[in-house]
Amino acid sequence: MHFLALLxxxxxxxxxxxxxxxxxxxxxxxxxVGSVITMVAIGTGAQREIEERIxxxxxxxxxxxxRRMLFRPGQGNTTFSRPNRLTQExxxxxxxxASYIKAFSAVTQRTFTVSGLxxxxxxxxxxxxxxxxxxxxxxxxxxxxxxxxxxxxxxRVAVLGLTTATNLFAGAQEALGERIRIGSNHxxxxxxxxxxxxxxxxxxxxxxxxxxxxxxxxxxxxTRNISLxxxxxxxxxxxxxxxxxxxxxxxxxxxxxxRDNGDFEIINQAEIIDMASxxxxxxxxxxxxxxxxxxxxxxxxxMNIMLVSVTERTREIGIRMAVGARKGDILVQFLLxxxxxSLLGGLVGIGLGLLVSRILNALQVPTGINxxxxxxxxxxxxxxxxxxxxxxxxxxxxxxxxxxxxxx
Numbered sequence: 001m002h003f004l005a006l007l008x009x010x011x012x013x014x015x016x017x018x019x020x021x022x023x024x025x026x027x028x029x030x031x032x033v034g035s036v037i038t039m040v041a042i043g044t045g046a047q048r049e050i051e052e053r054i055x056x057x058x059x060x061x062x063x064x065x066x067r068r069m070l071f072r073p074g075q076g077n078t079t080f081s082r083p084n085r086l087t088q089e090x091x092x093x094x095x096x097x098a099s100y101i102k103a104f105s106a107v108t109q110r111t112f113t114v115s116g117l118x119x120x121x122x123x124x125x126x127x128x129x130x131x132x133x134x135x136x137x138x139x140x141x142x143x144x145x146x147x148x149x150x151x152x153x154x155x156r157v158a159v160l161g162l163t164t165a166t167n168l169f170a171g172a173q174e175a176l177g178e179r180i181r182i183g184s185n186h187x188x189x190x191x192x193x194x195x196x197x198x199x200x201x202x203x204x205x206x207x208x209x210x211x212x213x214x215x216x217x218x219x220x221x222x223t224r225n226i227s228l229x230x231x232x233x234x235x236x237x238x239x240x241x242x243x244x245x246x247x248x249x250x251x252x253x254x255x256x257x258x259r260d261n262g263d264f265e266i267i268n269q270a271e272i273i274d275m276a277s278x279x280x281x282x283x284x285x286x287x288x289x290x291x292x293x294x295x296x297x298x299x300x301x302x303m304n305i306m307l308v309s310v311t312e313r314t315r316e317i318g319i320r321m322a323v324g325a326r327k328g329d330i331l332v333q334f335l336l337x338x339x340x341x342s343l344l345g346g347l348v349g350i351g352l353g354l355l356v357s358r359i360l361n362a363l364q365v366p367t368g369i370n371x372x373x374x375x376x377x378x379x380x381x382x383x384x385x386x387x388x389x390x391x392x393x394x395x396x397x398x399x400x401x402x403x404x405x406x407x408x
Contacts, residue, residue, distance in 0.1 A: 011336050011337045012340070014309075015341060027301075029342055030298075031349065033352075033377045035292075036291045038360075039284065041368055042367055044367065047281065051273055060235070063228060063269070066265070086225060089224075100238040102232045105135055106213055106229050107132065108127040108213065109126040117174075121168060125209045128212075129212075138194065140193060141162065156185055157190045157211065158211045160191070161206035163207040177189065180209075182209070240268070250262070306389055330397040335389050335390060338385045342382060343382050345381060350374055
């Protein structure tokens with residue numbers, strides 16, 4: 001133990017004797033470790049941000065949309081477009097027969113010119129069912145939402161997004177109870193939604209009007225076709241079963257066999273999250289690998305400087321051997337110097353990575369520090385000291401004492 005302590009003292013003395021050279025030697029490790037931690041933190045933050053944005057749309061969702069482009073085998077394997085075939089009948093059958101759903105809403109949407117006290121605006125009007133707010137995790141800021149009775153009676157009531165309420169009436173409280181005109185129909189504002197923010201696509205989710213589905217279909221769109229069916233599954237583990245069940249119900253209704261191309265498309269939110277996360281993880285791994293190249297460069301720098309150090313200290317090595325130092329002692333001494341130098345660079349690099357991550361967070365760039373990555377970075381730095389310091393240490397240990405003493 002005393003011998004190891006003595007070696008550590010000699011090690012730090014030699015490192016701090018040439019502070020600038022030691023710092024420049026460790027700089028590659030510092031940059032490499034800092035870059036890896038920063039890149040992984042950015043990737044982790046991006047992955048978390050993607051998952052949160054998808055989850056903000058609602059949890060355990062299955063969405064069904066009409067498939068506009070269909071594949072026709074033979075005759076050049078062409079594709080062709082077909083009109084929307086998703087109707088209220090599809091929605092009603094799914095709602096009646098699907099066994100895994102917790103909340104359900106058919107959706108139709110179209111852009112209309114909407115007039116209020118402050119003028120006219122182009123707004124997306126969505127016809128939905130009362131469960132839609134539950135599905136989308138959307139809360140009311142003011143007022144109430146329409147219910148099943150409003151849906152059945154086709155009442156002309158509306159719930160405004162916060163941006164729409166501000167544009168048409170200067171605020172949520174000012175909009176409540178007022179009337180708006182959508183096309184040639186007047187609607188009474190009964191509620192205003194809480195702020196949802198900008199979606200990942202850049203669209204303002206608060207620039208919207210929600211109205212009873214039947215009212216929009218009959219009074220505004222004059223159609224039975226719907227744009228989307230969205231279902232919230234009771235539990236995450238039922239997602240695949242619910243998707244297969246919905247596919248079977250719609251195929252039966254549309255008279256399609258299992259071999260036929262469906263005229264609808266089912267999107268599983270869990271699959272979207274997994275796909276987005278996998279893409280983000282792959283990108284993070286690629287960025288970390290690119291940043292890791294500087295670790296190799298840093299290791300080569302350590303080997304180079306240690307070789308120079310062996311050459312410069314040849315006479316010192318000869319003296320140590322002459323007074324009784326064994327080859328193993330010389331090997332451990334130089335290997336320990338390489339490990340300490342690399343480990344110090346790794347610790348500084350970790351600090352640099354954490355600092356850069358905090359700065360990025362302050363600049364609204366999401367990051368996420370993974371403790372396992374930090375520990376792995378420190379371990380890799382130490383292993384690099386062993387890997388790239390062994391050859392110079394071995395060279396020092398193989399010097400002949402007489403030749404080392406004669407070295408000038």
